[in-house]
Amino acid sequence: MATRLLLGDEALAQGAIDAGLSGAYAYPGTPSTEITEYVQRHVAVTSQSIHCRWSSNEKTALEEAVGMSYAGRRAMASMKHVGLNVAADPFINAALIGTRGGLLINVADDPSMHSSQNEQDSRLYGEMALVPCIEPADQQQAYDAAIYAFEFSERHELPVLLRLTTRLAHSRADVEIHEDGSRPQNPFSLPNDKQRFILLPAHARARYLRLLEQQQALVEASEESPFSTLSLEGDASLGIVSCGIAGNYVQETFGGKVRHPWLQIGQYPLPVRRIEALFSRCSRIIVLEEGTPFVESRLRGLPLRSSPEIFGRLTGHLPRTGELAPESVASAFRSSGAPSADARHRPSPLLRNRPPALCQGCPHIDSYRALNQAMAPYRDRGRVFADIGCYTLGAMPPLEAIDTCLCMGASITMAKGAADAGTSPAVAVIGDSTFAHSGLTGLLDCTAEQTPITVILLDNGTVAMTGGQDSQATGRFAQLCEALGVDREHIVAINPRADRHEESVAIIARELIYDGPSVIVAQRECIQTLRRSNSTRKPESPPRGCRQDAKGDPQ
């Protein structure tokens, strides 16, 4: 055993490597990015040829991982919570074909929306897909969970959803890791069971029945899970149910010795017998969980003999939104540890917000300045539909250059719909990586109908918001757009620099009046990646030599 200081994300990744991982597939997204970055930096990538390149989006990532599992090897796909929306189709169907090599789907939720547009709870997806879900409570459990989940996935032939939240994903702690080397990777092997892997309705019906039959075994496994604990000791006037890291706040509140019967849940589906044992003892139950009041609402609906009163986010004892904090949990228990409200604990009236902003020298600033000037005559009938990335910060003063931001890729498609309704000019602003992720298909819709939209493709050569990962389409935008049907005359470049401002304005103005889809590529390197490559030797970049397919020799 060795002790390392690891983020929750990194602990999970180390656990996966130690469990004999063959492929890590992912699209970057806060707070999940560091799972894949850790694998990419790890020596095992070359010594054990682990596949670890970024994928175009979460759907392609998950399908690639499913394909590796099909070929017998252990694979994982990692994403942020909203990425699971993109990957929902393969996620739900992968439960039906099941796994051969172990398959982990690591999803990092972002309650409080630190870096996201919503705070959806991935446990609901796990329930919908009928797959087991593991929710580690700390960094050590994140490490242990990856090892456990691969075994579990192979034993039950099902993918496992591994749910993290921001506070665990992005918090470091000392983690004990095995030093006796990784488990050998699974050998390559192909199945011959076509009925199982071809989801024609007749096959799918049989697979669905099998999946439903497996549920009882999954509940039994949750009853015995090493990530759940039940203590029936203490003051039974109140019972506690906590999930994942919420259990840490319970411990913090009671200073280590919890005075009430307490069920800590780290694996789903819910352990019904353990819940029954707690409920038969306590007349009141408080539920503490990160995200949606998922367990709280399921507990209300369980057909059990006893039905204690249940408190939690739905009853206002905890905030309905946002992540938990030691003080909100403490005050839910009305403990003496609740914060005192003296003057110092109230924010000073002098305080000013300091929101995130585009970096000084960012190319997007110059692109937006040019766009603002070109759009000035059209402010009544024209709109700018933006997308997910650093450039969403173009919403802030002084630029205030954009009108919408919905989800990955929606700039082009919302612009199309709005153009169909009469918006003119309809401008889409999208980054290079987001375009590769979800922009291509929308642009195809536009060229199919010659819809008059103007796409400003902000090409800074990297996935900037998440720290500078490689994007799949870098250097290929002109060819891609032409292949999708955009007229070559209307694929034009601007140079987003202050000294080329007038030229950029003129080019944008010309395309705004074109009666068809046009693409303006604004290319200049991200100031952050430029600064990094100037100031240091290239930091361990993602290894180029890592395997691109599953044909490598088994260990």
Add this chain to the structure above:
Amino acid sequence: MKCDIVLAGVGGQGLLSIAMLIGRTALDQGLRVKQAEVHGMAQRGGAVHSHLRLSDRPIASDLIAVGTANVLLAMEPLEALRHLPMLADDGVVFSNTTTIRNIPDYPDEEVLRQQLASRAAIKWIDAERLAQEAGSLRTANVVLLGALSQALPMEQRIFERAIRTMFSRKGDTVVEQNLRAFAHGRSAVREESAP
């Protein structure tokens, strides 16, 4: 023993590097560590912070509760004010003197300093000047770490070893500059608190 530290600053100031240095040093010293960080969108020139918890016993929560932090290290004065509610009644603030005025409504500096001084025990560090004396403005974060280290339960030599390890990739000059910056920060607080 427990020591709960809030680090606060503005994206780009090198806050996460010193959080990492403290974490590694504590680990070297055989302590348990939890260190919650902010990544992603907030890092782009916005307010950033990190909660660091050190203890000789297992630590439950990744976050420090409001009103219970032992130390607040602010790399910028307005950020000290933002996180002041985290501080325990007997807590101490170490704050950089240099402001970052990247917002249009930044408060009057003198009023801000008075407000901070009236609300908490505060030690001021002119990190930019000391960093320059150490040989590079970019070591301002390590100057502040040096000052903070006076309030932490770890030995100086273990800090210095962690600094060597962390910056060795960037060459000897950078390592030496950072060691000097650490020493400057450490003695700045000592001199200031001398009678």
